[in-house]
Amino acid sequence: MIAGRPSATALMVALSVVRRGRAFALPDASLRIAAHALDAAGGGWRLLARLARHRVGSALLDAIERVALPGLATHHCRRKQWLLQRLRTLAPGTRLLWPAVGFDGTGLALRTEASHPDRHDLQLHELDHPDSLRLRERIVGDTPGVSRSALRLPDDGGVLLDLCAASTAPCVIVVEGLAMYLPARPLLRLLRALAALPSPPRLLCTALAPTHRDGTGFAAKNGIVRRWLSRQREPFLWRCPQARLHALLRRLGYRIDADWDGAGYGEYAIDAVPRAARFVMPAA
Numbered sequence: 001m002i003a004g005r006p007s008a009t010a011l012m013v014a015l016s017v018v019r020r021g022r023a024f025a026l027p028d029a030s031l032r033i034a035a036h037a038l039d040a041a042g043g044g045w046r047l048l049a050r051l052a053r054h055r056v057g058s059a060l061l062d063a064i065e066r067v068a069l070p071g072l073a074t075h076h077c078r079r080k081q082w083l084l085q086r087l088r089t090l091a092p093g094t095r096l097l098w099p100a101v102g103f104d105g106t107g108l109a110l111r112t113e114a115s116h117p118d119r120h121d122l123q124l125h126e127l128d129h130p131d132s133l134r135l136r137e138r139i140v141g142d143t144p145g146v147s148r149s150a151l152r153l154p155d156d157g158g159v160l161l162d163l164c165a166a167s168t169a170p171c172v173i174v175v176e177g178l179a180m181y182l183p184a185r186p187l188l189r190l191l192r193a194l195a196a197l198p199s200p201p202r203l204l205c206t207a208l209a210p211t212h213r214d215g216t217g218f219a220a221k222n223g224i225v226r227r228w229l230s231r232q233r234e235p236f237l238w239r240c241p242q243a244r245l246h247a248l249l250r251r252l253g254y255r256i257d258a259d260w261d262g263a264g265y266g267e268y269a270i271d272a273v274p275r276a277a278r279f280v281m282p283a284a
Contacts, residue, residue: 006132008232010102011045016076019052024077027109036139037103068224075265082260086271095123095169100178127151154186164201175205184238195252200274208239209266219266242268
């Protein structure tokens with residue numbers, strides 16, 4: 001990240017939500033927070049948000065996307081839709097830890113869904129880099145039942161361990177669109193440490209698959225994307241085949257309850273539950 005600025009990739013995801021979120025039935029809170037974040041970030045982000053709200057501007061953004069990274073907004077929204085479906089299986093009283101929360105509104109929406117009053121006691125703890133967290137606090141403000149703290153990964157991995165260890169409720173950690181920006185070795189050490197806790201957390205995580213010659217989206221070698229990420233000081237650092245990450249999590253004592261292959265876009269998602277978990281899944 002560029003010092004003093006919120007994460008550019010988090011703002012790019014917010015733009016995707018503004019552009020395509022309604023088509024994927026994302027909660028109103030998600031759309032509202034994403035739009036407020038782009039406006040509050042100012043400059044080019046505010047202009048992009050305005051373009052997304054108008055037919056001609058939206059067509060222009062579609063054309064730019066087809067050149068730079070076709071299908072990006074749709075992929076981001078599909079990813080959030082899958083995570084939302086999995087998070088709706090949480091048992092009452094769960095503690096939800098969301099590192100690199102960016103400008104996501106899913107956790108806040110879950111706590112206020114009128115159709116699921118048993119989820120109102122969901123304990124939500126949002127964590128992010130201080131520069132992104134400051135912008136989030138400006139647009140969201142204080143929210144009852146929601147706590148926040150600064151987090152710089154991979155250096156502050158101990159913060160997540162302490163939060164899980166101190167919790168009297170089952171913990172779920174959402175690692176959405178984050179793993180690829182972390183060095184592999186510190187990430188693996190953190191996974192091992194989390195798995196070694198007396199009550200390991202459930203993990204909802206996404207990761208990038210390796211690139212290949214005929215790949216699309218994140219699976220393709222894309223010089224435009226690589227240069228843009230480098231300018232934002234948010235380069236991709238880590239990729240892993242889905243089957244290999246499955247095997248790693250199983251060795252650490254997890255079972256894979258569900259996964260999503262990303263529709264071939266090069267980023268997949270996993271819902272991993274510790275075998276000795278205290279989770280009680282609600283009745284269907």
